[in-house]
Amino acid sequence: MTTPARSRTGLRRPLAIASVIALVSGLFLSFATPASAAVAPGKPTNVAVTISRNTASVTFTAPANTGGAPVSVYTVTAEYGGTRKTCAADPTRSPLGCTVTSLSFETTYNFSVTARGIGGVGQPSTSVFAKTPRFVSCTETNSCGGSSAQGGDSPHGEHGNTGTIExxxxxxxxxxxxxxxxxxxxxxxxxxxxxxxxxxxxxxxxxxxxxxxxxxxxxxxxxxxxxxxxxxxxxxxxxxxxxxxxxxxxxxxxxxxxxxxxxxxxxxxxxxxxxxxxxxxxxxxxxxxxxxxxxxxxxxxxxxxxxxxxxxxxxxxxxxxxxxxxxxxxxxxxxxxxxxxxxxxxxxxxxxxxxxxxxxxxxxxxxxxxxxxxxxxxxxxxxxxxxxxxxxxxxxxxxxxxxxxxxxxxxxxxxxxxxxxxxxxxxxxxxxxxxxxxxxxxxxxxxxxxxxxxxxxxxxxxxxxxxxxxxxxxxxxxxxxxxxxxxxxxxxxxxxxxxxxxxxxxxxxxxxxxxxxxxxxxxxxxxxxAVPATPAAPSVVAGDSSAILTITPLADTPDQYVVWVVGEPDKQCTVTPPETSCAIEGLTNGQDYTFETYAWNKAGESESSADTLTITPSADAGALPYTGNNTRSLGSLALIMIGLGGGFTALARRRRTIA
Known part of the structure; x- marks a missing residue:
């Protein structure tokens, strides 16, 4: 017995309406529903600052409340008169801390620390004020190179001193x-x-x-x-x-x-x-x-x-x-x-x-x-x-x-x-x-x-x-x-x-x-x-377990630029002019990274650049230029797919009926 066409039409119309509702619901949930219900971490505590020339080594203690999930990165900020210098601290290292470089001499900075987690960036720690000393030239008796000037988390010191040469x-x-x-x-x-x-x-x-x-x-x-x-x-x-x-x-x-x-x-x-x-x-x-x-x-x-x-x-x-x-x-x-x-x-x-x-x-x-x-x-x-x-x-x-x-x-x-x-x-x-x-x-x-x-x-x-x-x-x-x-x-x-x-x-x-x-x-x-000028922070593009770093050439061309992972100086690459880019391999997908660079020539090494923007390598980062985490909930994505599938099915059946 053949089913009348009118009856089939009556069955198709509710299906199409349900598909449209599912599609709209999925889109709404995708953009209106937070990716996670987790809250931002609390304030880091016990912030301590140690000044060495124009660098500052900052240590601190993790917040008591991490927001229900591990902290992904800590950011240390040194601020003076609207100017900010930052460094990123690896939450898996002990003790917690990082080194802020390229500070101005004879300047009092306001240091604070924030924690980032799934729920976002938490409130800054209690401020600590510290002043850098007056400028002193680098001499044989007052060495400015190596880890004493730049902190132990950088590869400085391989190509001479930093600072002005008389x-x-x-x-x-x-x-x-x-x-x-x-x-x-x-x-x-x-x-x-x-x-x-x-x-x-x-x-x-x-x-x-x-x-x-x-x-x-x-x-x-x-x-x-x-x-x-x-x-x-x-x-x-x-x-x-x-x-x-x-x-x-x-x-x-x-x-x-x-x-x-x-x-x-x-x-x-x-x-x-x-x-x-x-x-x-x-x-x-x-x-x-x-x-x-x-x-x-x-x-x-x-x-x-x-x-x-x-x-x-x-x-x-x-x-x-x-x-x-x-x-x-x-x-x-x-x-x-x-x-x-x-x-x-x-x-x-x-x-x-x-x-x-x-x-x-x-x-x-x-x-x-x-x-x-x-x-x-x-x-x-x-x-x-x-x-x-x-x-x-x-x-x-x-x-x-x-x-x-x-x-x-x-x-x-x-x-x-x-x-x-x-x-x-x-x-x-x-x-x-x-x-x-x-x-x-x-x-x-x-x-x-x-x-x-x-x-x-x-x-x-x-x-x-x-x-x-x-x-x-x-x-x-x-x-x-x-x-x-x-x-x-x-x-x-x-x-x-x-x-x-x-x-x-x-x-x-x-x-x-x-x-x-x-x-x-x-x-x-x-x-x-002269010792090269401090280079700008490199631009960075995340890849699959890797990152491509591009420097901005200095006016006076140095012999080389050294680029490294902040906190992991053994992970580095070099740029030899007139080349402008290099790649760092062996990074962990899903982990946040920041990078710094310095330039060197026969006279010595520049100060470290500011930190780059934070990037997160990903297995599928190679398909398109990676712009950071933009995660949607699995539920919202499922509703979008159901809605799209139902909509296309109803549309196809309607076209056959009309034909």
Whole structure:
């Protein structure tokens, strides 16, 4: 017997209505019914705080009432003026406690402890107030590293101390990022810088991660000065005016500066030339991080391999020889040019040599100063350096015997000045004073050498002087008779011109040789390496028995970041820049964890970061990014499933009936 359709419809309608009621009830219960009827834990008691520098070890006793279930985590909070620092304590460890790090010095904090359970977070404990001490630098006798500073639940102490490093030469083993030359620690504008001075050719080795900005000052070698000419014996007689001239001064070497960047991926140097007298220190005061995702230069890493560049220091030029009183050899010799100084491919040329005095042989076409017709003329031109020129007497000098000065790195050389029937030697051109490169009292580099003149003891001449080696005195002074002065090595100054022959004695010449130019120099400076800044708390994503930690890179890239489980320092991972993430395995699913990190480099270790957010690993956390516990009761989930199943069944039957 067939059942009438109307009767079947009458049976389906109550089923659909019941399914809808079950679905709505399940949804309501899911969002309205608490996951557990348990209550929050009570207040922890017996809170005790022990301060060590800017950390606080806090211990306490569990509350008498844990809310009907075990406590999942304790949170210690240190609060001052709205700023909070926290740490998480494992409820299974004994004694209960954890260490709050990165506190401010000389600050009174309010410490309290809360307990979290199934029923939520309980009321905070009674407050305990404690004050951190004033700041004290870390020294050999006051160590700040290891567990004494960070608490026994962290892996600190493996990579040196924490804290500020004093900017003094004794700490260069920690402050320096490179090796080579003479090294100095300088505090400029409130920043600690390391300065390398290269007086000889060698290498500069970067022994930390490349990529930090540097500034260089490169000074070429100074040119040698010309020698004075001799007075030919055949024309010598008592009371006669000497037929001879002095040597011209040598030029100072070029003085150039540049901002230098090093590509951390390739090790290539990029140079941006700057004005050496207006160097902007802000370029090196602000470190540059290695860009995330770039591969580090393969020859510079924490294992100790280095990035090397060549340094060349130019020698000063030799002074010219003095002329004699013998016919055919009276001309003064020209000084030789100074050598080029380099940092990698950045180059500063040396200064040119000054011309020697004309003498009786100066009219020949194969000598340097053949344009001069007067036997009494000094060397025609002071040395030039490409940027500035030595003074040129021309073909008909108006002052006898005296010679011009060489060019400086910042100014042309000067001509001689008349004194009676002769004159003083011309002064050398000014050098460069790189005030911004040094802390104070910056010396002068690249001064021109002064020109020589005749001896004031040669009658009937008035008292005269040789030209000054640049207005700052770092080039060689010209001689008033006798040998020209050598320029000081390490400043790139030109040599002083040799004095001319004024002796009336046949067979005797008192002409002087030209002074030697000074050797150049190369300087490198950069922001000193410091203990890394305290990194931010890592971001964390829970996995199956694991967690992925991602750090925020610091501006000054450290060698490595160490990330660990708070309370279990043996569970850790490391991040080597430019990487930004690492994973910690072996965690227990269902247990709450927090994490901290510190950064380290050759100088030492940073303070620990703040704690991360608490996460709970789960076996099914890998399906979607885990956002924490969001549990529903089994009853509410069952009602949802019943309602959904009944609803779909009724809908399917209704569609068949309509069809």
């Amino acid at each position: 900017c003094v030469d004794d700490n260069l083993d920690l402050l320096s990022r490179g090796l080579g030359g003479a090294m100095y620690a300088l505090e400029i504008d409130g920043h600690c810088l390391v300065l390398h001075r290269f007086n000889t050719s060698q290498t500069f080795d970067i022994v930390t991660r490349p990529g930090f900005p540097m500034q260089i000052l490169v000074v070429g070698g100074g040119g040698g000065a010309g020698g004075g000419s001799g007075w030919e014996d055949s024309t010598k007689s008592s009371g006669a005016e000497p037929e001879s001239g002095a040597g011209a001064g040598g030029a100072g070497g070029n003085v150039l500066s540049a901002d230098v960047r090093v590509d951390p991926a390739t090790g290539a140097f990029t140079y941006t030339p700057t004005d050496p007298e207006n160097i902007d220190g802000s370029f090196v005061y602000t470190p540059t991080a290695i860009p995330p995702g770039s591969a580090p230069f393969p020859f510079s890493d924490p294992a100790g391999r280095t990035l090397t560049t060549g340094i060349t220091v130019g020698f000063g030029g030799f002074g010219g020889t003095a002329g004699t009183s013998v016919a055919g050899s009276t001309v003064g010799g020209q000084g030789t040019a100074g050598g080029e100084s380099t940092f990698g491919s950045f180059r500063a040329g040396g200064g040119g040599g000054g011309f020697g005095g004309r003498g009786g042989d100066g009219g020949a076409g194969d000598v340097q100063n053949s344009l001069l017709s007067s036997l009494r003329a000094g060397g025609q031109r002071g040395g030039s350096n490409g940027a500035y020129f030595g003074f040129n007497l021309g073909s008909s000098p108006t002052i006898d015997h005296a010679a011009p000065g060489g060019a400086g790195a910042a100014e042309d050389g000067h001509g001689p000045t008349a004194v009676g029937t002769t004159g003083n030697g011309g002064s050398g051109g000014a050098g460069v004073v790189p005030v911004g490169f040094f802390a104070s009292n910056a010396p002068t580099y690249g001064s021109g050498g002064g020109g020589g003149t005749i001896s004031p003891a040669s009658p009937p001449f008035a008292a005269v002087t040789g030209g000054a080696g640049g207005p700052e005195g770092y080039g060689g002074n010209g001689a008033a008779g006798g040998n020209g002065e050598d320029a000081r090595n390490g400043f790139g100054g030109g040599g002083g011109g040799g004095g001319t022959d004024g002796s009336v004695t046949v067979g005797d010449s008192n002409a002087g040789v030209g002074g030697n130019g000074g050797n150049g120099v190369v300087f490198v400076r950069y922001l000193a390496l």
